[in-house]
Amino acid sequence: MPVDxxxxxxxxxxxxxxxxxxxxxxxxxxxxxxxxxxxxRIFHVTAVKPTYRLALLTALSxxxxxPLPLQLHxxxxxxxxxxxxxxxxSSAMAMFGFVYLWYLMAVILLEIWLEFRQEIVLxxxxxxxxxxxxxxxxxxGSSNISEGALRVDDKVGWVITLIGxxxxxxxxGYVGFIFxxxxxxxWWSSPLMPVVFIFSAMVSGIAVVLLLYMATARMRHQSIDMxxxxxxxxxxLYTFIIDFGLEMLDLIHRIYEADESFRSLDFMMHTxxxxxxxxxxxxxxxxxxILTLGAIQMFHVPEKLRKIAYAxxxxxxxxxxxxxxxxxxxxxxxxxxxFLGYTTYKVDLISREGELIAAGLLxxxxxxxxxxxxILPPWPKSEAASAD
Amino acid sequence: xxxxKFKDAEHLVRLAGAFAIVxxxxxxxxxxxxxxxxxxxxHYRGNALAExxxxxxxxxxxxxxxxxHSDVLDVKKVGKHAGVNCEACHGxxxxxxxxxGSVVPQLPDTAVLCVRCHEENIAxxxxxxxxxxxxxxxxxxxxTCHQPHSxxxxxxxxxx
Amino acid sequence: MITRRKLIVLLPAxxxxxxxxxxxxxxxxxxxxxxxxWWGMLLDxxxxxxxxxxxxxxxxxxxxxxxxxxxxxxxxxxxxxEQETPQVDSPSGGIKGFPPSRFEGGKNFFVPKMCNHCVDSxxxxxCPVGATLHTPDGVVLVDETYCLGCRYCxxxxxxxxxFLHPTKHTAEKCSLCYHRITKGLxxxxxxxxxxxxxxxxxxxxxxxxxxxxxxxxxxQVLKPHLATGAKAxxxxxxxxxx
Numbered sequence: 001m002p003v004d005x006x007x008x009x010x011x012x013x014x015x016x017x018x019x020x021x022x023x024x025x026x027x028x029x030x031x032x033x034x035x036x037x038x039x040x041r042i043f044h045v046t047a048v049k050p051t052y053r054l055a056l057l058t059a060l061s062x063x064x065x066x067p068l069p070l071q072l073h074x075x076x077x078x079x080x081x082x083x084x085x086x087x088x089x090s091s092a093m094a095m096f097g098f099v100y101l102w103y104l105m106a107v108i109l110l111e112i113w114l115e116f117r118q119e120i121v122l123x124x125x126x127x128x129x130x131x132x133x134x135x136x137x138x139x140x141g142s143s144n145i146s147e148g149a150l151r152v153d154d155k156v157g158w159v160i161t162l163i164g165x166x167x168x169x170x171x172x173g174y175v176g177f178i179f180x181x182x183x184x185x186x187w188w189s190s191p192l193m194p195v196v197f198i199f200s201a202m203v204s205g206i207a208v209v210l211l212l213y214m215a216t217a218r219m220r221h222q223s224i225d226m227x228x229x230x231x232x233x234x235x236x237l238y239t240f241i242i243d244f245g246l247e248m249l250d251l252i253h254r255i256y257e258a259d260e261s262f263r264s265l266d267f268m269m270h271t272x273x274x275x276x277x278x279x280x281x282x283x284x285x286x287x288x289x290i291l292t293l294g295a296i297q298m299f300h301v302p303e304k305l306r307k308i309a310y311a312x313x314x315x316x317x318x319x320x321x322x323x324x325x326x327x328x329x330x331x332x333x334x335x336x337x338x339f340l341g342y343t344t345y346k347v348d349l350i351s352r353e354g355e356l357i358a359a360g361l362l363x364x365x366x367x368x369x370x371x372x373x374x375i376l377p378p379w380p381k382s383e384a385a386s387a388d
Numbered sequence: 389x390x391x392x393k394f395k396d397a398e399h400l401v402r403l404a405g406a407f408a409i410v411x412x413x414x415x416x417x418x419x420x421x422x423x424x425x426x427x428x429x430x431h432y433r434g435n436a437l438a439e440x441x442x443x444x445x446x447x448x449x450x451x452x453x454x455x456x457h458s459d460v461l462d463v464k465k466v467g468k469h470a471g472v473n474c475e476a477c478h479g480x481x482x483x484x485x486x487x488x489g490s491v492v493p494q495l496p497d498t499a500v501l502c503v504r505c506h507e508e509n510i511a512x513x514x515x516x517x518x519x520x521x522x523x524x525x526x527x528x529x530x531x532t533c534h535q536p537h538s539x540x541x542x543x544x545x546x547x548x
Numbered sequence: 549m550i551t552r553r554k555l556i557v558l559l560p561a562x563x564x565x566x567x568x569x570x571x572x573x574x575x576x577x578x579x580x581x582x583x584x585x586w587w588g589m590l591l592d593x594x595x596x597x598x599x600x601x602x603x604x605x606x607x608x609x610x611x612x613x614x615x616x617x618x619x620x621x622x623x624x625x626x627x628x629x630e631q632e633t634p635q636v637d638s639p640s641g642g643i644k645g646f647p648p649s650r651f652e653g654g655k656n657f658f659v660p661k662m663c664n665h666c667v668d669s670x671x672x673x674x675c676p677v678g679a680t681l682h683t684p685d686g687v688v689l690v691d692e693t694y695c696l697g698c699r700y701c702x703x704x705x706x707x708x709x710x711f712l713h714p715t716k717h718t719a720e721k722c723s724l725c726y727h728r729i730t731k732g733l734x735x736x737x738x739x740x741x742x743x744x745x746x747x748x749x750x751x752x753x754x755x756x757x758x759x760x761x762x763x764x765x766x767x768q769v770l771k772p773h774l775a776t777g778a779k780a781x782x783x784x785x786x787x788x789x790x
Contacts (some may be wrong), residue, residue: 006635008620008709010702010709015702016703074698075695079696081421082676086678087676088678090674093700117399140402142399149397156400183670183774184703337708340790432680432681433694439691440726441580443610443727446736469742471742476741480609505597509597511624512658513594
């Protein structure tokens with residue numbers, strides 16, 4: 001029996017699998033990448049401009065993949081349209097469907113279209129064959145790229161980005177609320193949950209764009225704009241500090257109040273979740289990056305070392321945030337709601353909800369991104385001459 | 389002035405048009421696919437209530453048994469098993485109640501039936517009649533001494 | 549450019565589409581008068597002997613798959629004065645009864661569990677599509693032809709009474725034998741309980757014995773701090789019961 005102690009008979013099998021860990025992880029990257037993009041557009045942090053377009057395309061790639069783990073997880077995926085036909089307004093999950101749709105249509109796609117419209121029109125005129133058709137469709141029939149039109153694009157784009165920031169918070173905050181509003185589960189039920197999710201999303205999104213920028217610059221034999229990555233690393237540090245603060249607040253509050261669920265959860269954290277929570281999420285995924293990035297702020301670190309540090313911290317951050325999603329979703333199902341026992345989660349390798357599928361879903365956005373950067377090159381215009 | 393301004397925003401109007409078309413398509417799909425009885429009583433398919441009420445009944449309920457087996461009822465209702473319904477021991481018999489000739493129920497085996505309730509267990513209420521089966525009857529099946537429909541024996545009594 | 553000519557074509561098409569959207573009426577209601585009933589259940593801990601008849605009967609009546617439970621029985625052992633960590637077991641939900649206890653002494657009792665048919669159920673609140681529902685007569689049901697199998701309701705139920713059907717891939721739980729109670733029968737579990745530990749209660753029926761019972765006995769619900777409006781009333785439920 002995989003049960004320690006006592007569990008209600010129907011609780012022994014986990015309901016939400018690793019796919020439901022992938023889903024908040026992916027939507028979090030969307031929100032985080034978008035917030036980084038908005039830093040330049042709204043807050044005029046010009047240093048990060050080289051990553052603006054890349055961040056938008058990254059957000060889109062992950063956004064397109066986000067519904068897939070949900071579809072694969074459903075018992076009856078053929079009925080998933082019902083969420084849009086008869087959404088139950090009291091259900092955070094149903095309302096998320098619309099928040100997602102809003103974010104995809106009214107924020108990301110619109111902003112990307114406005115940002116790239118000039119190139120799209122030019123390419124629709126210069127390309128041949130199938131590519132020409134693709135770009136012509138993307139122009140929606142308008143070829144006006146006069147200064148006036150571009151100014152309109154810029155203004156509207158600015159408004160979209162402005163709306164996009166609370167929309168990004170709403171997108172991932174909702175995911176946090178899906179868990180945070182479940183009063184039956186004390187590991188999830190907390191008003192802090194949406195906030196923690198948002199900040200950890202920002203951390204992971206910023207880290208992923210940082211890594212992608214450095215990796216793509218390497219692959220295209222371009223030099224890395226150090227002012228850009230130094231600034232991104234700074235924002236990563238600030239966001240991390242807030243995120244860590246929130247998580248510690250949650251932990252300290254739990255330990256102090258020690259309610260009915262505490263003994264059970266505490267035991268779980270020291271045993272079943274020890275590696276994923278204490279080692280991966282807290283130590284390697286949060287403390288090491290914070291201390292490293294903090295050290296870089298305080299001491300002079302040569303450029304070569306900084307690049308390595310950013311790459312390592314970026315990777316550790318992403319692993320740490322994935323571990324955080326794992327600890328929330330899987331951790332929340334490992335203990336009994338009677339607080340008298342625990343079960344185990346056995347992930348299959350090959351099933352519909354198994355490790356292979358989860359890994360595939362994590363790789364897929366990068367493949368989509370590879371296609372997107374071919375269609376809509378995000379590289380700074382100054383590099384256009386030396387681009388491949 | 390106006391004309392140039394509109395011309396510069398014309399692509400946005402096209403975009404709005406595209407959105408409007410998608411919205412209309414969505415509304416049409418909704419109208420077609422939403423079940424007609426949805427919302428009748430609340431946020432669910434009204435027809436579900438009728439469907440869920442019309443599942444087949446497997447246990448007939450003691451009233452159905454008592455219609456035909458009133459002789460058993462007469463014995464049972466003054467004994468210790470007055471509150472034990474027929475199917476609790478005899479199993480589900482709605483099919484038999486519907487068509488008595490076609491389904492003839494098997495008599496339950498008291499060697500295994502009675503211990504389900506009466507085998508001693510520390511968690512059973514103290515006043516509840518419970519025995520350690522092996523010690524109580526030295527291997528004899530319960531029916532040897534006890535009449536299942538009125539099982540209590542007065543001191544010294546044994547079933548004839 | 550959107551010309552006047554294009555609009556002349558589009559507008560009538562839109563009007564036709566709108567009429568289609570508004571069409572369709574729900575079907576009429578059946579005979580059973582739902583507004584005259586408000587269902588609940590009384591579970592008397594003093595009377596439960598852990599025979600497992602209810603679990604078996606429910607499984608037979610409702611075709612419950614092996615290893616999943618619409619109702620189950622738990623056995624509690626409370627060693628001393630400490631209330632927060634009882635020893636609890638429920639071998640296969642009690643479907644084959646209970647083996648002899650490995651404990652001696654202390655306080656021991658059985659607790660039948662089931663869906664509490666909550667008035668303010670968290671499960672219906674979180675269902676994204678309206679596949680789980682409150683009937684007008686107070687029963688919480690699952691519309692298995694509409695359920696997506698997202699399992700949010702299973703997460704939201706504090707009592708662990710829901711499961712995902714292994715072959716239908718939709719959520720399932722105790723239906724209070726809705727197909728029986730709407731025909732004047734009692735639930736399968738109550739019908740087969742030999743001691744009267746489980747009794748169906750119609751809270752809207754002034755003659756139902758539940759009213760007198762509630763008036764004269766001490767009753768509890770599970771997890772009252774969650775304010776789910778549970779309608780499964782327990783008599784003599786010990787404070788150690790989770």
